[in-house]
Amino acid sequence: MLTPLQEMDRRHHLHPFTDHNAMHKSGTQVAVRGDGCYLIDQDNRRLLDGLAGLWCVNVGYSRKEIVDAVTAQMTQLPYYCSFFNTTTEPAIRLAAKLAELAPQRVNHSILCNSGSEANDTAIKLIWAYNKILDRPNKRKILSRTFSYHGVTVATTSMTGLPSCYLPFDLPLPGFIHVPGPYTYGANNGMTHDQYGDWCIAETERIIQHEGAETVAAMFVEPIQGAGGVIVPPDGYLTKLRALLRKYDILFVADEVISAFGRLGAWFASDMWQLDPDIITLAKGITSGYLPLGATMLSDQIVETLNRGGYLAHGYTYSSHPTPCAAALANLKIIEDERLVERTRDDTGPYFQKKLRSLIGHPAVGEVRGYQMIGAIELLPKGGRSELAKSPNTLGVKAAGIAREHGVIVRGIRDLIAMSPPLIATHEEIDELFVAIAKTLDQI
Numbered sequence: 001m002l003t004p005l006q007e008m009d010r011r012h013h014l015h016p017f018t019d020h021n022a023m024h025k026s027g028t029q030v031a032v033r034g035d036g037c038y039l040i041d042q043d044n045r046r047l048l049d050g051l052a053g054l055w056c057v058n059v060g061y062s063r064k065e066i067v068d069a070v071t072a073q074m075t076q077l078p079y080y081c082s083f084f085n086t087t088t089e090p091a092i093r094l095a096a097k098l099a100e101l102a103p104q105r106v107n108h109s110i111l112c113n114s115g116s117e118a119n120d121t122a123i124k125l126i127w128a129y130n131k132i133l134d135r136p137n138k139r140k141i142l143s144r145t146f147s148y149h150g151v152t153v154a155t156t157s158m159t160g161l162p163s164c165y166l167p168f169d170l171p172l173p174g175f176i177h178v179p180g181p182y183t184y185g186a187n188n189g190m191t192h193d194q195y196g197d198w199c200i201a202e203t204e205r206i207i208q209h210e211g212a213e214t215v216a217a218m219f220v221e222p223i224q225g226a227g228g229v230i231v232p233p234d235g236y237l238t239k240l241r242a243l244l245r246k247y248d249i250l251f252v253a254d255e256v257i258s259a260f261g262r263l264g265a266w267f268a269s270d271m272w273q274l275d276p277d278i279i280t281l282a283k284g285i286t287s288g289y290l291p292l293g294a295t296m297l298s299d300q301i302v303e304t305l306n307r308g309g310y311l312a313h314g315y316t317y318s319s320h321p322t323p324c325a326a327a328l329a330n331l332k333i334i335e336d337e338r339l340v341e342r343t344r345d346d347t348g349p350y351f352q353k354k355l356r357s358l359i360g361h362p363a364v365g366e367v368r369g370y371q372m373i374g375a376i377e378l379l380p381k382g383g384r385s386e387l388a389k390s391p392n393t394l395g396v397k398a399a400g401i402a403r404e405h406g407v408i409v410r411g412i413r414d415l416i417a418m419s420p421p422l423i424a425t426h427e428e429i430d431e432l433f434v435a436i437a438k439t440l441d442q443i
């Protein structure tokens with residue numbers, strides 16, 4: 001029996017990434033409140049949020065500092081744009097703060113509302129950049145299988161997940177997928193290192209086949225998140241970076257998930273010395289409290305773009321002062337509470353230790369992760385050979401069971417993914433893994 005709210009939802013509300021027929025049979029779950037690492041639902045159940053919303057609520061729910069900053073900004077000036085030689089103080093301060101935190105060469109931000117828009121903006125600016133440099137045919141965009149870069153037409157075209165692009169007959173021409181280093185999925189007998197090297201060789205072969213003079217950029221998540229928490233082998237990203245430099249192809253680090261502490265660094269591309277030309281950001285920049293994305297550009301790209309004159313790009317809500325105020329308050333919490341260092345030195349290693357303790361469980365095919373992000377590949381009774389016969393639904397099934405045990409994780413294909421808030425304590429991480437252990441026993 002649906003509640004009146006669930007009934008209203010069924011009638012009028014289309015949800016993102018949802019099978020509506022399946023959902024409305026049982027009724028949608030209505031989230032009501034947040035408290036630290038916990039979400040409280042319509043039945044007053046406290047659920048430990050092992051995914052931090054959608055990999056974004058880094059500082060946890062109910063942070064008064066952010067609410068106060070947003071209230072103060074909305075009271076003073078709820079909105080103004082950054083078009084027409086105007087802007088607002090929070091937008092200026094946020095751009096400067098990002099430049100302070102980001103790798104050395106990347107000092108300029110154009111702001112937007114989401115990760116998809118940040119990546120979409122990057123594509124347009126890359127095309128404009130090459131046009132100004134008088135190489136208008138250098139336009140093709142590379143990305144990897146199992147990558148996730150968003151849902152606009154162009155970012156869906158980059159996303160390397162057939163379930164995201166096939167329903168829309170994408171990718172568009174000029175968007176090329178090269179193999180991502182998902183060794184477990186490839187299941188071809190190679191070690192992770194060998195498969196990483198094969199992916200690099202294949203990427204080079206594809207660049208040569210397409211003609212490097214037609215390839216503009218490659219978008220790279222340092223750890224592929226929504227595609228299944230794919231952690232590349234050591235050295236793979238360095239080799240990929242060198243390869244792209246060799247062919248004069250821009251390196252775009254999609255740090256929508258990885259920035260702002262999740263990997264124990266402000267920026268994964270700094271930690272792993274990837275020297276990106278462009279970085280795209282969203283999610284943890286406000287811990288999800290308000291929508292905000294950023295495309296950060298190197299000095300050299302901005303100098304070139306400036307030579308092109310008028311920059312005909314931007315959204316009504318680009319540099320909106322209220323999300324910028326939320327971001328500044330959020331970044332201050334991350335700094336004041338030393339959440340980056342805490343993740344690096346304490347909670348991240350603890351989370352990984354707990355994750356790795358599951359190796360050997362008969363329902364576990366592999367665990368992967370880095371600091372405060374992780375995934376468990378699930379196995380049915382009978383093992384991997386049985387998996388091949390099933391329709392890739394173990395992850396969603398396991399996430400449902402985990403929820404019954406009081407924790408939220410994400411089911412993807414035959415795996416579950418986790419990325420708890422960075423404020424999680426050892427006790428909360430223990431609670432998460434107790435529920436996961438029960439889930440594995442049951443599945």
Ligand SMILES: Cc1ncc(COP(=O)(O)O)c(C=O)c1O
Nearest residue numbers: 114115116148149150256257282
């Ligand atoms: C790496 C990455 N890039 C881009 C996006 C798209 O961000 P948004 O959903 O804010 O458009 C996501 C979202 O999950 C992401 O994980």
